[in-house]
Amino acid sequence: MKITESTSHYDNLELMSVQELLQNINLEDHRVPEAVKELIPVISSLVKEIVPRMHEGGRLFYIGAGTSGRLGILDASECPPTYGVPHDWVIGLIAGGDEAIRKAVENAEDDENQAWKDISEYGFNEKDTVIGIAASGTTPYVIGGVKDAKDKGLLTACITCNPNSPLGKEVAYPIEVVVGPEFVTGSTRMKAGTAQKLVLNMISTAVMIKLGRVKGNKMVDMQLSNAKLINRGTKMIMEATGLNEREARALLLSEGSVRKATEYFYKHK
Known part of the structure; x- marks a missing residue:
């Protein structure tokens, strides 16, 4: 049984008051940053690998499906306005393409060959990094993508919420943030999604700072878009x-x- 699919510690949710629901969700959310903290050494090692690669023209790809894919796209899309970098420095790809950002595309995540096809549309070089994002660690689209990337000599990592996952075994840097069962059983848009967002924030922010896109504590290259x-x-x-x-x-x-x-x-x- 995957931890992300294991039964919630809470039951009879429909009988709880709104106050009880919110307090219990908040209690579970408090577990997330502590779980992320345990992975800082791995995240640090990954960032130290990414920075020199991007200095030499490499890019950062996020690949995922569903909530995980949307979180990758969110992080990638915020880098250009925040740090004034080109749109092809950090690229978020989701199973099913742009249509899947707003609604699920049936069976899109089950194609293990599609992620590399999506990456290849941007071209690739040996300095690129591919980070697979999948709460379960079992999504074929993501596993296939990182395997192909690894075979081509690219740096690979993943963000997942199950230990010893098939995805984690395929990458150089597995970031496996174990946050425990979800408040609503299997609803990985909750704690797992929060964990993934925190890790993505850490990676992209640290990378951009080390690439010189922040001075002091200011976003000195931000786009003046409003x-x-x-x-x-x-x-x-x-x-x-x-x-x-x-x-x-x-x-x-x-x-x-x-x-x-x-x-x-x-x-x-």
Whole structure:
């Protein structure tokens, strides 16, 4: 029996009050970060492998199905606006294609050959990294994808919530975050999904910082795609240069990023 499919520690959920439901869900959620903490050494080793590979032109692929695939796409899609990187630096792929982001595509996750086909559409090189995401650790789409990636010489890792899973056995860096049974039996969008999101946050954030996309603690390369981000960037420049708000905003909009604006200021000071 997979731990992710094992019976909930709670029963008769329909008889609980709303307060009891929420308290018990929250209690279970508290187990997740502690489980993730145990895997920091593995995550650290993986990040240290990814960074030099990306410095040399490698990219980071996430592959998954269902909730796991959507979480990978979410993390990948947030890297360009947050860190100002190209859209093909971090790529999220889901079984069933873009249609599956919003609704399930029947049998898509059962094709063990499709993930590599999806990756191949982007081309690949030996510096790329493929991270398979599957709460169960048994999804054919994901297992097939990392096996093919490994055979081609790419770095492989996985994020799963079952120990000694078939997926974990196929990768160089298995990140197996064991969070226990779900509050609703088998509903891995809950604790398992939360664990996967936390690990993805850790990987992409650490990688981007080590690639130089953060200065101090600021997102100096973020895209200025809305008023909130322009205001945030203006404040960053004010703090870094001592310019007033009007001057900082004008410089930001002229140069296009906090980094470029700050560099321009000190170059022409």
